Amino acid sequence: MVERIVAAGREVLVEDGYDAFSTNRVAAAAGISPGSLYQYFPDKSAILDLVVDRYTEETAERVAAAMSERIGGIGIEVVRDIVDALLTALEADRALLRVVAEELPLARSGPRRAALERRVGELAATYLLARPEHSRRPVPSVSTWVTVLAIENLAVRWVLDQPAITRDQILDEIVALVAGYLLS
Amino acid sequence: MVERIVAAGREVLVEDGYDAFSTNRVAAAAGISPGSLYQYFPDKSAILDLVVDRYTEETAERVAAAMSERIGGIGIEVVRDIVDALLTALEADRALLRVVAEELPLARSGPRRAALERRVGELAATYLLARPEHSRRPVPSVSTWVTVLAIENLAVRWVLDQPAITRDQILDEIVALVAGYLLS
Amino acid sequence: MVERIVAAGREVLVEDGYDAFSTNRVAAAAGISPGSLYQYFPDKSAILDLVVDRYTEETAERVAAAMSERIGGIGIEVVRDIVDALLTALEADRALLRVVAEELPLARSGPRRAALERRVGELAATYLLARPEHSRRPVPSVSTWVTVLAIENLAVRWVLDQPAITRDQILDEIVALVAGYLLS
Amino acid sequence: MVERIVAAGREVLVEDGYDAFSTNRVAAAAGISPGSLYQYFPDKSAILDLVVDRYTEETAERVAAAMSERIGGIGIEVVRDIVDALLTALEADRALLRVVAEELPLARSGPRRAALERRVGELAATYLLARPEHSRRPVPSVSTWVTVLAIENLAVRWVLDQPAITRDQILDEIVALVAGYLLS
DNA sequence: TATGAATGAGGGTTCATTCAT
DNA sequence: GATGAATGAACCCTCATTCAT
Structure with a gap:
């Protein structure tokens, strides 16, 4: 029920x-x-919260699954695969993503989004710590924060705004962004 | 009136x-x-729209000013200065930024934000076109979009969430992100 | 309005x-x-409060008027006249009295009733103090409390329950009650 | 059940x-x-009615018991003992008395209260009829009604409002009230 | 032009009561 | 008999909008 x-x-x-x-x-x-x-x-907002929770968890689950699957992989392709999974997850229900990301007072979806970011961020941080050669940035927690936020926003905006950029293009760009940031 | x-x-x-x-x-x-x-x-939302417009324009103005001022400069310091200006602009009225970015249905502030992004993006694109050596990315419009969105989101979240990252750190990181992306 | x-x-x-x-x-x-x-x-209960206030004040006004008018008088007829005035005041809107006294949560009409009692009580106490020969009871404040409460309740119940007691009878009885109490 | x-x-x-x-x-x-x-x-109010019934019966029982016990006694002390018993009965569950007397729409507790009054009144009337020297009032049914109502209200208000009147004082006063009324 | 009282649909929520199980 | 989920009318209150003045 x-x-x-x-x-x-x-x-x-x-x-x-x-x-x-x-x-x-x-x-x-x-x-x-x-x-x-x-x-x-108990009240209306509890319903909304659960709807958003479910959606956020769904998305987090897919991305986290992709991450743990690919995370053993080598090189920059790992990033591409993970971002690909993220795009796929966001594309799964574009209409709901639009409402959650654009109509809801961010104060409501914010905490869920933050949880997602934390979850993904922890995985990424673990990975980066395990393979120090994959990042030249000095403070892993900071570079994780930067990476996760940048990717997330680009992915969401690409899915919602549908700019004249192909899926492959955006994947290339994000990979380049991350690679350039972490490795140079 | x-x-x-x-x-x-x-x-x-x-x-x-x-x-x-x-x-x-x-x-x-x-x-x-x-x-x-x-x-x-005509109605309530027109008032809200204009309030957000004004705020967005103010912010855009400051950033655009910093850009045209610095854009003749050399090397990566240009980016740092511009991001610095952006942070300063966002810090100018954190309370309003919080409301605009977190309480307003994003659908309302979205278009204004997009306008800001477009304006800044055009300046950046012009700059990148004029100095091709400053970017190795193949499609300027795309890399501009990526850069602007990434920077904007990181700056807003840094100002609002006040993570344990110093101002200098976040500037360094953003510069590294952009530099790595465009130049590697 | x-x-x-x-x-x-x-x-x-x-x-x-x-x-x-x-x-x-x-x-x-x-x-x-x-x-x-x-x-x-400000809310529903404020309306109710004012309705009850108005009614209580009306009633208090009439009784107080009768009291100050008659209070110079001599002997026990004073009591009769005052109670007569009270009955008249209560009879003026029996339907409203019924609702106020029987349907309203007493918590709402209680304070107003208490105010009425206080007001009438003060008048009575002043009178008794001025003419000590009119009371043989030792503590004026107590005998006032007793007198006012007893009279009030009898009057209200007589008006509402309409027992088989004529108006003259009830007046006689209340006068006897008060006179017997204060003077014997 | x-x-x-x-x-x-x-x-x-x-x-x-x-x-x-x-x-x-x-x-x-x-x-x-x-x-x-x-x-x-059959419905909610039937439950409430029975709760109030039970409480009223309890109270009536105690008072009636005290009455039949003392009613053979001599003189005014009888009244004192009965009122004492009434106060004790009312003090037994002050919390419930408060709710019944102040929160319930009186219309609900009214009939039960009336029954109590009738029951006690009948006892008193019987007594008064049997000992005509104890009352100089002309109509026993009327003086009973007056006495019962006056005592009841004073007792209830004394228990609930806890005015600055000691238990002995209130007993004295009620006795004086009744004695003065019936005997003078 | 400026007012601000009046509007009234719609909001979230409660709870006495019912009825299929 | 006992259940308890489901009901839905009615509650109080808000606020964007209007319009007579």
Whole structure:
């Protein structure tokens, strides 16, 4: 039932946008009555939080999976594969990404995004520490922070704004950005 | 009068946050009646738009000024100076930056931000075109897009999240990021 | 306008009872929209408070007037006249008295009633102090408290329950009660 | 089971007040499901009614017991003992008395209170009829009504408001009130 | 032009009651 | 009998917008 509500919430968000995310609308989409929401959630924002949580976790999961799979690999191709996975994950539900990234008050999606960044960042930091030859930057925590934020933003904007840049191009550019930063 | 309203709107935004940005509140802050707002703006969101516009323009102005000033300069120090100017501009009104970047539905500030990016991007592209030796990336428009977006996001997050990274450090890192990207 | 709302509130209270005292109902009775209530009252309970205040003050006023008028008089007839005035005041709007005394959570009407008691009590105490021969009770503040509470309750119950006791009878009884108490 | 529910209702009333007296809360306190309430009570107010009934009966029982015990006694001390018993009964559960007398719409506790008054009144009337020398008032039913109501209200207010009057004082005063009324 | 009282749809939430299990 | 999830009408209140003055 919680799942049904979360699904309905996601649907409302995708189909009608954040402004339409009212308890009445979500309940209607879930095919239940407004009062029933409150048997599973303390208030409206808890529903929204869980919808965003689920989405963020989904995305984090895919990226983290790609990372742990590829992380044994050699050279710069690792980065390309990971970013490729990230793009794929973001492309999976562009409509929801748009709402989460652009309509939600960032204060709501911010913490989830930060969690994602932390999770991915830790993996990356571990990797960099294990292979010091892969980074010439002096402070690993800092270069991780920089790398993760830069990649994340570029990926999100590329998916949402769909600039005149091909997928291969953006992958090349991001790889070049990261490689140039860490290795030169 | 429009200016008075915009100033009031900005004040409300900074002092009380986005949720308090109601027409009544803005009118009160401007010392006029709610009805009078509608003589100068078609609706509430037009006021908000103009507030954000003004802020974005201010910031763009400062960065563009720094760019045209420094753009004749030599080498990588140019980048450092420009990023420095950007940080300074963002630090000028951290409270408003927080509201604009974190509380506003990004959809509202998005277009203004895009305008800023375009403006700065054009300057950068012009520069890179004029001095091809400064970039080894194949498509200037793409590398400009990448550079501008990466820098912008890192700068905003550094100012807002205040991570344990000194100002000099973040400048070094951004310079390294850009230099590594464009030159290697 | 405040008066119009108070009148409407009183009407709803009298006509439909306390449970029907909803903001929508009061607004409808006042011929205005629900939102307009909030231009004159901070919340629903403020409306109710004022309705009860007005009623209590009205009643207190009448009784106090009778008291100051008669208080120069001689002997026990003074008490009779005052209680008569009290009965008259309570009979003036029996329907509202019923709601105020029986439907309202006493916590709401309690403080107003207490104020009325205090006001009347002070007058009575002053009188008793000025004419010590009128009371043989040792502690004036206590005998005042006892007298006021006893009279008030008897008067209210007589008006509301309409027991098989004539008006003259109840006046006689209350006079006997008070006289016997204070003078014997 | 009915008893369990009544006990739970009383608990909720005492612990959390009238506003918290919801079917869900009472059911939870009784360790049963909300739906089960309706197997024993037609609706919520029936539960409340029975809780109040029980409490009123308890109180009536104690007072009536004291009355039949003392009623053979001589003189005014009888009154004192009975009022003493009443105060003791009211003090037994001051928290519940407060809720019943101050938070409940009086309309709900009114009929129960009236029953108590009738019961006590009948005892008193019987007594007065049997010993005509104890009252000089002309209509026993009327003087009983007056006496019972006056005593009841004074006792309740004394227990709840805790004015600066000692227990002995209030007993003295009530005795004086009654004695003066009936005998002078 | 400026006002600001009035609007009223819609918001989130509660809770007595029902009924399929 | 017992359950407890589901109901949905009704609650109080907000606020962008309007319009008579």
